[in-house]
Amino acid sequence: MKFTWQYQGSEPQSVRTFLKGHGISRTLLKKIKFHGGGLTVADQAVTVRTLLVPGQILAVQLPPEPAPITLTPSKQPLTIVWEDAHFLVVAKPAQVASLPSHVYPRDTMADRVLGYYQRQGYADQGIHIVMRLDRGTSGLMLFAKHAFGHTLLSQQLNDHQLQKTYLALVQGRLAYSHNRITFPIKRAPGSFIERTTAVGGRAALTEYWCQQQFKTAALVKIKLHTGRTHQIRVHFAAIGHPLLGDELYAGPTVVNLMRPALHCVQLRFFHPFLARVISLTAPLPPDLQRLIAQENNYPVK
Structure with a gap:
């Protein structure tokens, strides 16, 4: 993969500084130097110390x-x-x-x-x-x-510019149609897998909106403001509404549901090479569709 940029500054600038401004990290520069990549101006090899003058085009060849x-x-x-x-x-x-x-x-x-x-x-x-x-x-x-x-x-x-939206089915009736869960999260004592909310944990923020309230469960849309391990599952368990099917965090067992009822439904990011936002969605899989249809047979009373 090869990238080219024209230097449009008014004063000479080092290749290192120029590339840093385009998002190329020191780690990647090392890979370019030692693992088969290259930096060239007018087909001539340059180093990160080379000074670019206005109008020159720098080519960056990424290593294989x-x-x-x-x-x-x-x-x-x-x-x-x-x-x-x-x-x-x-x-x-x-x-x-x-x-x-x-x-x-x-x-x-x-x-x-x-x-x-x-x-x-x-x-x-x-x-x-x-x-x-x-x-x-x-x-x-x-x-x-x-x-x-x-x-x-x-x-x-x-x-937090890359945005992910989730849908989940959680146990019980929610007291709020929109809320933010802010409990800190850390590893549960004695476990390499399980997490828990506790003082001294890492800051975590989960925001949700109730999409549909059923008799014994709710469909929620979720936005993560942080990315802690098991964050959604831990936070909803902490407020007394564990995800359906989530055995690790005391979620209720549901017939024909073999996993936590959680789905990443939307992804939105800025494409740095096309210079535009990409927004994508993925429909709910059949097991969660069936679960929602089942819950709809038991309306809220």
């Missing part, structure tokens, strides 16, 4: 990205929601992990994307997950196709 040796390409198909040369958005099924672990070492979303890249014959096969989802959560997942794109979107994520 081979397939990660930690992944095993999967033949399972992908549901592609949106794709271009820089980013890939897919609809993740429930019960598929985002990345390999000792519990789920194969056929993760990362493995499936790698398999797709190889079937497509893409030269670069680096896997860059911009936003992951819990294994039980369905919905939109965003991948960058190169390290530069990953850097830029990770910054958007840190600056």
